Amino acid sequence: MRNVSTIIDGKRVITKKPELLAPAGNLEKLKVAIMYGADAVFVGGKEFSLRSLASNFTLEDIKEAVEFANLYHAKIHVTCNIILHEENLEGIREYLKALDEIGVAAIIVADPYIMLLAKQLHLSLQVHVSTQLSSTNAEAIRFWQKQGLERVVLGREVDYQDLKAIMAETDIEVEYFIHGALCISYSGRCMLSNYYSRRDANRGGCSQSCRWYYDIYKGDRKINTDEDIPFSMSSKDLSLVDHIGELIELGVDSFKIEGRMKSLHYIATVVSTYRKLIDTYCADPDHFEYDPKYMTELNKAANRALTLGFYNQKPSQNDQLFNLRDEHPTQEFCMRVLHYNPVTQLAKIEQRNYFKLGDVVEFFSPDRDNFKMVVRELYNEDMEKIEVANHPMEVLYVKVEGLVKKDDMARKVGK
Ligand code: SF4
The missing domain is CATH 3.20.20.70 (Aldolase class I)
Structure with missing residues (x-):
C-alpha cells in the first residue's frame, strides 16, 4: 500500500x-x-x-x-x-x-x-x-x-x-x-456513433448516439407506442x-x-x-x-x-x-464579478444569463462559503437604474451586501 x-x-x-x-x-x-x-x-x-x-x-x-x-x-x-x-x-x-x-x-x-x-x-x-x-x-x-x-x-x-x-x-x-x-x-x-452518424467516437466525433431516443422492435413489429416514455441508453x-x-x-x-x-x-x-x-x-x-x-x-x-x-x-x-433521459436544467449561471467596491457595495459584473430585480441569486467563490441575496438594485454602465439584465456579457452594477471579489460567480436560485 x-x-x-x-x-x-x-x-x-x-x-x-x-x-x-x-x-x-x-x-x-x-x-x-x-x-x-x-x-x-x-x-x-x-x-x-x-x-x-x-x-x-x-x-x-x-x-x-x-x-x-x-x-x-x-x-x-x-x-x-x-x-x-x-x-x-x-x-x-x-x-x-x-x-x-x-x-x-x-x-x-x-x-x-x-x-x-x-x-x-x-x-x-x-x-x-x-x-x-x-x-x-x-x-x-x-x-x-x-x-x-x-x-x-x-x-x-x-x-x-x-x-x-x-x-x-x-x-x-x-x-x-x-x-x-x-x-x-x-x-x-464504442461504435454507436460511427454506425448511426458516421462520426467516429474514438477520433473525437461522438454524436452521443446512446442518448438518442429509440423505438423498440420485436422482429419487424414496433412494440413501443407514441405514448410510452422514449427509450434511451x-x-x-x-x-x-x-x-x-x-x-x-x-x-x-x-x-x-x-x-x-x-x-x-x-x-x-x-x-x-x-x-x-x-x-x-x-x-x-x-x-x-x-x-x-x-x-x-x-x-x-x-x-x-x-x-x-x-x-x-x-x-x-x-x-x-433507459426509459427517461432525466436531464434537468442546471441552476442558471447569471453573473461573473469583475470588481467589487466594499464602500459602495456595488459589484461590477458581466451578465451571463437573464436575471431581474427580485430574483434570488447565490454567490459562490473558490475560497468562501456561498450566500444568497435578493437582487434589489441594478444599474447599467452609465449608473442608470434598470430592472432586467437581458443582454449577454453586458457590464452592469449590482448592489451586493455580502463580500465578493473578482471572478466570484452567481447563479439564479429563485424568484
Ligand atoms: S457517449 Fe454514447 S455514443 Fe458516445 S462513445 Fe460513449 S457510449 Fe458511445
Whole structure:
C-alpha cells in the first residue's frame, strides 16, 4: 500500500494529496478551473486530440494556458489521444516538440507510436496512458510502466476493489475518474456513433448516439407506442464525492473530472466543491465527517442524475436512464464579478444569463462559503437604474451586501 500520511505532533496528516485534474474547452474555462482550485487542467490540442468539437486549443492558446497555470503552480496536460491513421502522422513530431518547449507537463496518449516518439525525442513532458486504452488491471499497468510511461489513466470500469489491488501492486502514477459523464458502452470501445452518424467516437466525433431516443422492435413489429416514455441508453453521470476520503487513503495520484464540453458554471462548481472537500479531508483525516452539502453543491451544476458507476458493483438499471433521459436544467449561471467596491457595495459584473430585480441569486467563490441575496438594485454602465439584465456579457452594477471579489460567480436560485 502506498504511504499517504504521517504523524505530526500526535496528529495524522495527509502528506500525499492527490492532484485535482479539471477539464477545459477554452482559455476562459481553463483560467476559472485553476482559480477555483484545480492543480492541473487537461485540454485538447487542435490536432491529435479526441473531442474535436470541444473548442480545442491552438499552440498559442496552450502557451497562454501554461503561462497562466505557472502563476498558480498548476500544470497543463494536453490530450493527444486520437487513434492515429496514416493520414494523421504528418506533423506529430514537430507538434510534440512544440508542446514540450511551451512547458506542457504531460500529454495523454492512446497510440503506441506517439508514446514511442515522445520517448525517442527525449522530451521533458510526461507521457500518460489515455483511458481510451482501458487499463483495468495491475499487469497492464506494469506493462505501461515498462515502456517508460509515467502515468496511467484507468478505465472508468475499474471498481474500488480492483483499484485497491492496482494501488497495492504497482508504483506508477494512477489517475482515476471521480466525476463526469459515463459511456453506456465500454469507454473507448464504442461504435454507436460511427454506425448511426458516421462520426467516429474514438477520433473525437461522438454524436452521443446512446442518448438518442429509440423505438423498440420485436422482429419487424414496433412494440413501443407514441405514448410510452422514449427509450434511451443514456447512463447517469459519475460522482464519487462521498468516497473521496478512501480514494485519498489509497494514494490515487490524480482525481480526474470529465467534461471539456461543459459550461463555465459547471467547471467552477465542480472544481471548487472537490477542492474544498479534498483540503478538508487532508487537513484532519481522522476526524473528517462527510457533509452532504458537497453533493448538494454538485447537484446545482449536474444536468443528469448521479451514480457511483462501477465503483462498488456493476451498474444496474438504477444507474442508467433507459426509459427517461432525466436531464434537468442546471441552476442558471447569471453573473461573473469583475470588481467589487466594499464602500459602495456595488459589484461590477458581466451578465451571463437573464436575471431581474427580485430574483434570488447565490454567490459562490473558490475560497468562501456561498450566500444568497435578493437582487434589489441594478444599474447599467452609465449608473442608470434598470430592472432586467437581458443582454449577454453586458457590464452592469449590482448592489451586493455580502463580500465578493473578482471572478466570484452567481447563479439564479429563485424568484
Ligand atoms: S455514443 Fe454514447 S457510449 Fe458511445 S462513445 Fe458516445 S457517449 Fe460513449
